[in-house]
Each structure stands twice: as C-alpha cells, then as structure tokens.
Amino acid sequence: NAGVTQTPKFRVLKTGQSMTLLCAQDMNHEYMYWYRQDPGMGLRLIHYSVGEGTTAKGEVPDGYNVSRLKKQNFLLGLESAAPSQTSVYFCASSYREVWNQPQHFGDGTRLSIL
Amino acid sequence: KNEVEQSPQNLTAQEGEFITINCSYSVGISALHWLQQHPGGGIVSLFMLSSGKKKHGRLIATINIQEKHSSLHITASHPRDSAVYICAVTDDFSGGSNYKLTFGKGTLLTVNP
Secondary structure (H helix, E strand, C coil), X not given: CCCEEEECCEEEXXXXXXXXXXXXXXXXXXXXXXXXXXXXXXXXXXXXECCCCCCEECCCCCCEEEECCCCCEEEEEECCCCHHHCEEEEEEEECCCCCCCCCEECCCEEEEEC | XXXXXXXXXXEEEECCCCEEEEEEECXXXXXXXXXXXXXXXXXXEXXXXXXXXXXXXXXXXXXXXXXXXXEEEECCCCHHHCEXXXXXXXXXXXXXXXXXXXXXXXXXXXXXC
C-alpha cells in the first residue's frame, strides 16, 4: 500500500502560471483534504471532499480550485499562481469524519512562486 | 472557531529525558489528534483521543475535557524523536461540520545524544 501519494514533490512557478497538484490514495477513503503549511502558522484547510464528485471550501480557498472525478484522486489547481501561494501543500484522506478516524497525510509538495 | 495553543514552541532535551508537550483549546471538541512531522517530511498521525489516556510504545497522550487540555509525553527520549509535534482538534460535531481539523502551530522538539 502506497497510502497517500502527492505529485510533484517540488515545483517552481512564475507568477501567473498555472499548475495542478495531484493527490492519490489507495485506501478507498471517502474523505480527502488539501492543506497548506506556512512558517509560524498551523496547517490550514484549502478545500475538501466528502466523496467522489463532491468538493467544498475550507478556510483559505481563494485562488485555488479542486476536482474529485475519481474516488482515489483529489486535484488541486492554481489558475494564476501568486507569490502568496508559495507554501508546502499537504493532501490527506480519511475513511470517515475526522472525529472518528485519523487522517492519513502525503509527504507534501513544496511550491515556490517567483 | 476553536483556538489551539501549544507550548512550548521549541524544546531541546538530552537523550533519555522525559518530555511533555502541552495543547490547550478554547471550544468543546469531539476529538483531539497528535501528529508528528519530521524535518522536510510528511505528517503522521500518532494519536486520536476524546477522553482519558492512550499509550503507544514510549508515547503517552492524555486529555482533560473539562480543562480543555491535552499533553503528549515521551518517555526515555531518543534523537529519532526529534520532530515537530502538532496538536489538532475537531470541534464538537453537534454544532456542525465534522470534517475539519483546527491545528496548533506545532512544537519543535530536538533531542540531543
């Protein structure tokens, strides 16, 4: 079992470029999440999904879009990258609501916007 | 929104020492999570608890619901325990969404040999 796999692991973009981060899980989890981690701050939820075909906004959704076309994949898109989006992005998944099950995290994607 | 505070922010210990990391929160919760993040690495869930105490190897997590406080203890610390330890909570689900965690800023632990 690979668990939660994020691709790419590192990326450098120029302001205004677009890109998609891919998260794949092989645990048949219903719930998936995208977080960003910035120095001096706790992880913050960007978007989440409670099942195939569903998405919802988290705490900091502006500038990002997501899609969950297949249960195992959760994509995070940046349409026009900005320096403020320089961060480490983590994907996570869980079988049920977080109060009942732990979240499983990927290894993160380090994204720099110049 | 729940406010999650961890203390200390940084902690340096000598190998073998007993370590305590604290977490307090402001609003009633349905669960509290302790997570571990090694430098440059991914995040691993250590514990999820809603009452009492849990133990896994040299790690012990306790929670006091009335005081809105949890502690993570590491007995006989080792350099491989060096990592950031993160506390996260899920608000009491009777009030709404169950899906979201509110995270503390983390405690950076360094254990020297």
